[in-house]
Amino acid sequence: MAVIGLGATGIQLVQELSRDAKKLDVYMRNTSYCLPIGQRQIDEQGQAFFRDFYKLIFQGARHSISGFASNPQACGISSVSVEKREALFEELWQKGGFNYLAQNYNDFSGGP
Secondary structure, rough: OOOOOHHHHHHHHHHHHHHHHOEEEEEEEEEEOOOOOOOOOHHHHHHHHHHHHHHHHHHHHHHHOOOOOOOOOOHHHOOOOOHHHHHHHHHHOOOOOOOOHOOOOOOOOOOO
């Protein structure tokens, strides 16, 4: 069995195929960088709450550099102490979703 290409779908496919495959070859041009998204269930009340803000969320996304309705930190990653930096990383990681990239320091690329 073989997988050619490791975009987002290829990465998901390899994770599933590797559970049962006796042999799995993966061919890729470039390495991929992936993070778990930390999805969570949102009940009906939570969904109704977010629906009230759809217009604002989409406006924010259209006017942001990342395409997400959020703002990065006002400063660069090296302008804060290691402790403060690590605290923000942990906070954003715990929020899940794309917060780790969209709300990080304004010079944070998120790549390896």
